[in-house]
Amino acid sequence: MRRLSLSAWLGGALIGGLLAIVLLSLVWTPFNPLAIDLDHTFAPPSARHWLGSDEFGRDVLSRAMAGARISVGIALATVLAAVTAGTIIGVAAGFLRGAVDRVLMTFNDALLAFPGMLLALAVIAVFGAGAGSIVFALATAYLPSVVRVVRGSVLSIREREYVEASRVMGNSEAYSMLRHVAPNASPQIAVLATSLFGWVLLSESALSFLGVGVPAPAPTWGNMLASARPYLDTAAWLAFTPGACIVATLLGANLLSDALRDRFDPRSAA
Numbered sequence: 001m002r003r004l005s006l007s008a009w010l011g012g013a014l015i016g017g018l019l020a021i022v023l024l025s026l027v028w029t030p031f032n033p034l035a036i037d038l039d040h041t042f043a044p045p046s047a048r049h050w051l052g053s054d055e056f057g058r059d060v061l062s063r064a065m066a067g068a069r070i071s072v073g074i075a076l077a078t079v080l081a082a083v084t085a086g087t088i089i090g091v092a093a094g095f096l097r098g099a100v101d102r103v104l105m106t107f108n109d110a111l112l113a114f115p116g117m118l119l120a121l122a123v124i125a126v127f128g129a130g131a132g133s134i135v136f137a138l139a140t141a142y143l144p145s146v147v148r149v150v151r152g153s154v155l156s157i158r159e160r161e162y163v164e165a166s167r168v169m170g171n172s173e174a175y176s177m178l179r180h181v182a183p184n185a186s187p188q189i190a191v192l193a194t195s196l197f198g199w200v201l202l203s204e205s206a207l208s209f210l211g212v213g214v215p216a217p218a219p220t221w222g223n224m225l226a227s228a229r230p231y232l233d234t235a236a237w238l239a240f241t242p243g244a245c246i247v248a249t250l251l252g253a254n255l256l257s258d259a260l261r262d263r264f265d266p267r268s269a270a
Contacts, residue, residue, distance in 0.1 A: 014252025090150025
């Protein structure tokens, strides 16, 4: 059994630490993330406010912890929706081929023609801002890429001997897809989902930064960055904390994705 690489340990530690913070924020934060304290506005990092306070006296650490819960929740829901729908469509298109493949991929290519962020903004403009709208918008934006990756993997798997043997034995197409094709495509899907998590979280932060994410005063890392922008010269800690959280999460997801890819496909490490 191959030993885990340094990138696997580091990526796992970063993502594990993030999930631990999310779970902790469900039961405890140093202060109420929404509580206004006008007597302690722009307080620098100290024993009272470990990461300082913002223009309304709200504790930055508490808001970053609550923001992790919201941002990670949206990212996980989006990845689950995009990967589930993309896997179903990609497996069907790659395995059944013919008219099914042409119809599904024509629709998929039409979505792929739109830039992901522009498509997400259009969906949010129709359905309004909110966590549910963001999940639907980002899942729609990332769905075509998932379908493409899954379909490509299935096209290779469907030609292998065990799939042909399943057909010769008289098994139905649905049985062959569920029993042989989908399980063997799962390693590539796991790598894709891990990488997608980081990019979805980055997109959610970008939407919040633009003001079309989760409405204030609910904290997300993106709207914390947007609120900190006017105070970069006088209170840099306001931008440092959410920015560092986004960078660490994206780095962790990418390292973990690379480690999974190397483990499932040793040739990629060469």
